[in-house]
Amino acid sequence: MSENNLSGTERVKQASDGLRGTIKEGLADEITGAISEDDTSLLKFHGMYQQDDRDRRDERAEKKLERLYAFMIRLRLPGGFMTSEQWIATHHIAGNYSTGTIKITTRQTLQLHGLLKSRIRPTIQAFSKVKLDSIAACGDVNRNVICAAHPMQSAIHEQVHAYAARLSKFMLPKTRAYYEIWLDEEKLTDKTQEEDPLYQDRYLPRKFKIALAIPPNNDIDVLANDLALIAIIENNKLLGFNVAIGGGMGATHGNPNTYPRLASIMGYVSVEDGDEKLFSTVYEIATIQRDYGNRSDRKLARLKYTVDKYGMDWYKEELEKRTGFALEEARPYSFTDRKDYYGWEQNHRGLWYYTPFIESGRILDDEKLALKTALLEIAHTGKANFRFSCNQSLILADITAKNKPVIDKILVKYRIIEHTEAASAIRKNSIACVALPTCGLALAESQRYLPSLISRIEPILEKYQLSDENIIIRMTGCPNGCGRPYTAEIGFVGTSAGRYNMYLTGDHEGTRLNKIYKENLDETAILEDLDVLFRSYKKEKTSGEKFGDFALRQHWYK
Ligand code: SRM
Ligand code: SF4
Numbered sequence: 430m431s432e433n434n435l436s437g438t439e440r441v442k443q444a445s446d447g448l449r450g451t452i453k454e455g456l457a458d459e460i461t462g463a464i465s466e467d468d469t470s471l472l473k474f475h476g477m478y479q480q481d482d483r484d485r486r487d488e489r490a491e492k493k494l495e496r497l498y499a500f501m502i503r504l505r506l507p508g509g510f511m512t513s514e515q516w517i518a519t520h521h522i523a524g525n526y527s528t529g530t531i532k533i534t535t536r537q538t539l540q541l542h543g544l545l546k547s548r549i550r551p552t553i554q555a556f557s558k559v560k561l562d563s564i565a566a567c568g569d570v571n572r573n574v575i576c577a578a579h580p581m582q583s584a585i586h587e588q589v590h591a592y593a594a595r596l597s598k599f600m601l602p603k604t605r606a607y608y609e610i611w612l613d614e615e616k617l618t619d620k621t622q623e624e625d626p627l628y629q630d631r632y633l634p635r636k637f638k639i640a641l642a643i644p645p646n647n648d649i650d651v652l653a654n655d656l657a658l659i660a661i662i663e664n665n666k667l668l669g670f671n672v673a674i675g676g677g678m679g680a681t682h683g684n685p686n687t688y689p690r691l692a693s694i695m696g697y698v699s700v701e702d703g704d705e706k707l708f709s710t711v712y713e714i715a716t717i718q719r720d721y722g723n724r725s726d727r728k729l730a731r732l733k734y735t736v737d738k739y740g741m742d743w744y745k746e747e748l749e750k751r752t753g754f755a756l757e758e759a760r761p762y763s764f765t766d767r768k769d770y771y772g773w774e775q776n777h778r779g780l781w782y783y784t785p786f787i788e789s790g791r792i793l794d795d796e797k798l799a800l801k802t803a804l805l806e807i808a809h810t811g812k813a814n815f816r817f818s819c820n821q822s823l824i825l826a827d828i829t830a831k832n833k834p835v836i837d838k839i840l841v842k843y844r845i846i847e848h849t850e851a852a853s854a855i856r857k858n859s860i861a862c863v864a865l866p867t868c869g870l871a872l873a874e875s876q877r878y879l880p881s882l883i884s885r886i887e888p889i890l891e892k893y894q895l896s897d898e899n900i901i902i903r904m905t906g907c908p909n910g911c912g913r914p915y916t917a918e919i920g921f922v923g924t925s926a927g928r929y930n931m932y933l934t935g936d937h938e939g940t941r942l943n944k945i946y947k948e949n950l951d952e953t954a955i956l957e958d959l960d961v962l963f964r965s966y967k968k969e970k971t972s973g974e975k976f977g978d979f980a981l982r983q984h985w986y987k
Contacts, residue, residue: 434724434725435724435725436724436725436726436727436730438470438569438727439631439634439724441467441470441471442470442471442569442630442631442632443630443631445467445471446606447604447605447606447620447623447630448471448474448475448568448602448604448606448607449471449604449606449609449610450465450467450468450471451465451467451468452464452468452471452472452475452610453610455468456546456547456549456550456610461495461498462495462496462497462498462499462545462546463479463495463496463498463546464479464546471568472500473567473568474564474565474567474568474569474570474602474606474632475563475564475568475606475607475610475611476502476503476504476505476562476563476564476565476566476567477500477501477502477503477544477549477563477567478500478501478503478567478869479498479500480498480499480500480501480542480867480868480869481496481497481498481499481869482496482497482499482543482866482867483865483866483867483869483871484865484866485497485866498545498546499542499543499544499545499867500543500544500545500546500549501540501541501542501543501544501867502527502540502541502544502549502552502553502563502566503534503538503539503540503563503566503567503573504519504538504539504540504556504561504562504563504566504573505538505561505562505563505564505565505566505573505597506537506538506539506561506573506817507573507574507575507576507593507594507596507597507598508537508574508575508576508590508593508594509537509538509575509576509578509816509817509818509819510590510814510815510816510817511561511814511815511816511817512814512815513807513808513809513810513811513812513813513814513815514559514808514811515559515560515561515815516804516805516808516815517805517808517809518555518556518558518559518561519531519539519556519561520801520804520805520808521555522541522552522555522556523541525551525555526541526544526548526551526552526555527541527542527543527544527548527552528541528542528543529793529801530542530791530792530793531791531792531793531801532790532791532792532863533787533790533791533792533817533818533821533822533823534790534817534821535790535819535820535821535860535862535911535912535913536572536573536575536638536819537573537575537576537578537649537816537817537818537819538566538573538817539817540863542863542867543867549611550611553611553612554611554612557611557612562607564601564602564607565600565601565602567636568632568636569632569633569634569635569636569637570600570601570602570628570632570633570636570637571596571597571600571601571633571637571638571639571715572636572637572638572639573597574593574594574596574597574600574639574640574641575593575638575639575640575641575649575654575819576589576590576592576593576640576641576643576649577589577641577642577643577646577648577649577660578648578649578769578816578817578818578819578822578824579646579648579769579770579774579782579784579816579818579824580776580780580782580816580826580827581770581774581775581776581777581780581782582643582646583643583662583665583777584665584777585643585660585662585665585666585667586643586776588667589641589643589660589667592641592658592704592707593641596639596641596708596711599708599711599712600627600637600639600711600712600715602625602627602628602632603623603624603625603628604623604625605617605622605623627712627715627716627719628719629719631719631724632719633715633718633719633722634718634719634722634723634724634727634730635722635727635730635731635732636655636731637655637656637715637718637732638653638654638655638656638676638677639654639655639656639657639658639711640653640654640656640657640658641658641659641660641670642657642658642659642660642764643660643662644659644660644662644762644763644764644765645763645764645765645766646764646765646766646767646768647764647766647767647938647939647940648767648768648769648818648819648820649818649819650767650819650913650916650939651673651676651692651939652673652676652691652692652916652939652940653676653677653678653691653692653913653916653939654676654677654692655674655675655676655677655692655718655731655732655733656672656673656674656692656711656714656715656732657672657673657674657676657692658670658671658672658673658707658711659671659673659762661697661760661762667700668699668700668701668760669697669698669699669700669701669707669760670697670698670700670707671694671696671697671759671760671762672694672695672696672697672698672710672714672756672759673692673693673694673695674692674693674695674714674732674736674741674744675690675691675692675693675732675733675735675736675737675741676690676691676692676733677689677690677731677732677733678909678910678911678913678914678915678916679731679908679909679910680908680909680910681728681908682872682908682924684728686728686729687728687729689910689915689942690733690737690942691916691940691941691942693736693741694759695741695744695745695748695756695759696745696755696756696757696758696759697756697757697758697759697760698710698756698757699757706752706754709752709754710748710752710756713748713751713752714732714748716751717735717744717747717748717751718732718735721735721738721739721747722734722735723735723738764938764939764940765938766937766938767820767901767937767938767939768820768857768858768899769784769818769820769822769824769857770782770784771784771785771786771822771849771852771857772784772846772849772850773833773837779829779830780826780827780828780829781828781829781830781833781836782816782824782825782826782827782828783813783824783825783828783836783837783840784818784822784823784824784825784849785800785822785823785825785840785845785846785848785849786822786848786849786852786856786857787800787821787822787823788852788856788859788880789821789859789860789861789876789879789880790821790822790823791876792804792823797848798843798844798845798848799843800843800845802843803839803840803842803843803845804823806839806843807825807836807839807840810832810835810836810839812828812829812832812835812836813825813826813827813828813832813836814826814827820858820860821860853883853887853890853896854896854897854898854899854900855883855886855887855890855896855898855899855900855902856880856883856887857899858899858900858901858902859879859883859901859902859903859904860902860903860904860912860913860917861875861876861878861879861880861903861904861905861912862875862876862904862905862906862911862912863875863876863906863911864876864877864905864906864907864923865877865906868906868907870906870907870909871906871907871923872906872907872923872924872925872926873906873907873923873924873925873926873927873928873929874906874923874926874927875904875905875906875912875923878904879902879904879921882904882952882955883902885952885956886902886956886959889956889959889960889963890963892960892963893963893964893966893967894967895963895966895967898976899937900918900919900975900976901917901918901919901935901937901977902917902918902919902920902921903916903917903919903920903921904920904921904922904923904929905921905922905923906923907922907923908922910922914932914943915932915935915942915943916935916939916941916942916943917932917935917943918933918934918935918936918937918943918975918976918977918980919931919932919933919959919976920932920933920935920943921955924948924949925949927951927952928949928950928951929949929950929955930945930947930948930949930950931945931946931947931948931950931955931958932944932945932946933946933962933977933980933981933985933986934946934977934980934981934985934986935977936975936977936978937975937977937978941977941981943977943986944986944987945986945987946958946980946985946986946987947987962980962985965983966979966980969983
């Protein structure tokens with residue numbers, strides 16, 4: 430590609446001196462709450478986004494004040510795991526430096542919002558004390574590696590989880606910039622120590638996402654990732670992984686060249702005689718994307734477009750050239766669901782897990798529920814680990830039978846069990862992205878709106894005796910798809926304030942993209958349509974037929 434065609438971000442990356450840019454100088458500038466535009470691109474690689482409070486834009490503009498800039502930080506938490514000590518630290522960091530709310534994301538990690546510029550360094554330093562970091566949580570590198578969340582799922586969960594942690598480390602950028610800028614490490618004099626054969630000085634053309642699923646549960650929506658690894662298990666033994674590439678949800682309204690896509694299966698790699706081949710496969714899939722991904726148009730830069738441009742056969746051949754071996758033929762597997770297991774569950778080793786219902790993954794105390802306080806009290810017992818799911822849930826984990834009553838008592842005391850049991854099936858199967866007021870790309874509300882929309886949908890389901898149906902419903906404030914609405918049975922994608930495109934026909938297992946049903950609906954239209962659709966579903970569905978499958982059979986799409 431000609432150097433002239435490179436996007437602005439490509440130039441910023443290459444000139445950044447290992448992602449340092451002028452971040453340090455920008456932090457020291459007290460005149461503005463912001464940092465320079467180039468540095469905002471670099472800051473993402475350190476796990477942070479510059480944002481502003483969109484609810485207060487007009488008021489600030491009227492007073493001729495600059496926007497109320499603040500930063501969001503996202504932790505790198507491979508496989509979504511934390512100790513109780515780390516939770517306690519996170520609780521206090523959130524209270525001391527951010528808005529106080531802890532947000533569980535759709536990639537099983539945590540975000541804090543509203544950090545003023547001067548609070549970033551103390552935040553990162555406090556996280557570092559408990560061995561947590563935000564390196565590569567965002568930016569054009571491999572992101573948080575996600576993994577099937579619920580350890581009760583199978584005896585090999587720990588093994589697959591360990592791969593998530595190892596792959597995350599293996600794919601980290603080599604630059605020491607994070608340690609220098611935020612943790613006061615001395616500046617490297619010998620730059621050869623941070624030479625990076627994978628990312629070089631240009632990094633990847635775009636974000637890169639890896640996921641590891643353990644069938645039959647597809648709770649991580651594995652096929653929505655650039656690189657999907659599906660565990661192949663026989664007689665309770667992990668044999669290897671099917672490898673799929675080219676998943677991604679992001680699209681742009683009105684740009685037909687952009688589209689959501691599910692990853693396509695490429696082959697199988699065994700780990701029976703060692704895992705070098707797995708690591709080499711992952712690494713070289715990323716180097717091909719590094720070398721062939723689009724670096725002029727960031728909207729077309731994800732791996733899915735590289736696969737569609739060059740073809741899967743070409744990608745496979747190129748991979749074989751680089752690794753020196755061919756992938757085997759993909760092995761059979763099947764997914765049966767995608768849900769979280771709310772309430773108490775036990776695993777193969779007799780340990781207990783409690784998954785409370787947490788709407789849109791937002792952890793805070795409000796007038797209805799002192800959730801954050803309850804979780805702190807649980808963490809203080811030191812008797813539970815904290816795990817996170819890609820459905821924005823938290824799992825109180827690895828609790829011994831002896832300790833279970835202690836945790837249960839706290840859950841009862843704070844009415845968490847009552848709250849979880851009272852939540853309807855559709856609410857428990859909902860995801861909403863962050864959207865307003867922090868997300869700069871939001872066109873409509875999402876996490877602040879979906880809960881109230883569901884409150885209006887529930888009576889319709891009740892009217893048709895459909896309340897127990899586990900219908901997967903998801904909403905995002907724009908077409909980027911952070912809540913994976915395109916793999917929902919009912920997906921809403923914001924188009925403008927109060928209006929959404931509605932998608933139907935996705936399946937329950939996350940193996941089929943949905944299709945657009947109607948555009949630009951307001952709440953009245955959404956509820957009227959759903960009334961008609963649910964009535965028909967109740968009357969005509971076959972036994973056990975899921976809503977998404979029924980919608981497809983009825984051709985409920987444009
Ligand atoms: Fe996302 C950008 C939030 C998961 C696709 N995403 C953003 C930003 C950072 C907005 C921005 O660029 O300024 C959002 C910050 C909002 C805020 O205020 O916190 C944002 N994305 C989120 C989270 C927090 C949503 C949530 O409510 O949980 C999720 C954090 C995940 C994590 O922990 O790493 C989140 N984002 C996803 C997913 C889901 C997934 O990965 O399974 C997707 C769809 C899959 C994919 O990558 O295609 C996703 N986010 C995007 C895109 C579209 C990318 C594309 O290829 O077009 C953007 C926009 C962009 O990158 O330019 C984006
Ligand atoms: Fe923001 Fe859009 Fe992602 Fe929602 S889907 S968090 S509105 S970028």
